[in-house]
Amino acid sequence: MDALLALLASPAAWAALVTLIVMEVVLGIDNLIFISILSNKLPEGQRQKARRVGILLALGLRLALLSTIAWLTQLTAPVFDLGLSAVDETGHTTFDTAFSLRDLILIAGGLFLVWKATTEIHHNVDADESGEALDKKGHVAISFGSAIVQILLLDMVFSIDSILTAVGMTDELPIMVVAVIFAVGVMLFAADPLANFIHSNPTVVMLALGFLLMIGVVLIADGFGVHVPKGYIYTAMAFSAGVEILNILARQSRARKRQGEGDSAAH
Structure with missing residues (x-):
């Protein structure tokens, strides 16, 4: 209790909290775009439920990861090295093949996003040749369970990236917990308006898929040690x-x- 009171009285703690909340909200945009696009492919009566479940899963994953910070920090330790690297003229490594578990998770998540975004773009460009099952309105039909599994996979990737960012910004667990809860609360509030806006403006769907494709490439690059600001x-x-x-x-x-x-x- 004394430690919490000390945090409440510390201007530095409040500054760290505000900074971390902004960072977590921004990082949550990627997650929210994916959830919005995927939930819009469900029957109308299931969309809001899928968004709520997906976002609450993200909250649960992030709080669970926060409870295992000691283990989480070990994800950045290299597990194998291919012995290849590239160095620029200033001596900085621009490409590295010493992979940690975090790197492998980011690469896998990036590949999944690239595949998913490419598949969706192909369907939107030429639905007749996509080979996917369509509902009565011509939309790709997916099951509620399939949507939740895909959301959960990306929740895991985005959650690890989010929590490692939080760990790098502050050592205070209560600050991280409050920031994560606040950011997920913003996601819950924004989920329906964003999904409805995407659904009612078809051209925005292609733009959002382009965002996901770019984010997937950035995740893959990050996994290979190429850090794009x-x-x-x-x-x-x-x-x-x-x-x-x-x-x-x-x-x-x-x-x-x-x-x-x-x-x-x-x-």
């Missing part, structure tokens, strides 16, 4: 999203104009 990734995502919002507003404006012209002609 996250700020570049999220800046590119924000810029692309901003351009798409302008496109949506332009389409809505043209639709209203055509509707107005139609009403005038009718009178």
Whole structure:
């Protein structure tokens, strides 16, 4: 109790908490986009349930990982080395083949994201040749259990990345727990509006799949020791999203104009 009171009275602890909350919320965007796209492929009555279950699984995984920090930090220790590396002119390693368990998990998760995003893009471009089962409305039909399993797999990858980031920013477990709970709460609040927005704007689906494809490549690169600054990734995502919002507003404006012209002609 005294330790908690000391944290509450520490400006440094509050600064670390705010910083970590922002970081966890930003890192949760990737997870939320994947959950939104996957849940939208379910029957309408199951979508919200799938999003809730997926996000609560993410919370459970992250809290469980926080309880095993001592083991989690060992994930960064190399388990084997292929003996290959690349060094730039400044002497920094730009490519490394000493793989840790974290690296292998990131590579596996990245490959899964690349495969999933590529499959979905192919279906959206040419649904007739995708070979997947379709429902009555022409959407890819997946089961609730399949959706949860896929969400759980990506939850695991994103959770490990999220918690290792938290461990690197603070040593205080209560701060990490509060930040994770707050970030997941934001995900719960934003899940339905984001999924509905993606569902009602088909072009956004392709943009979101592009984001997932990029995130998958970044995860693979990170697993091979090529660290792409996250700020570049999220800046590119924000810029692309901003351009798409302008496109949506332009389409809505043209639709209203055509509707107005139609009403005038009718009178």
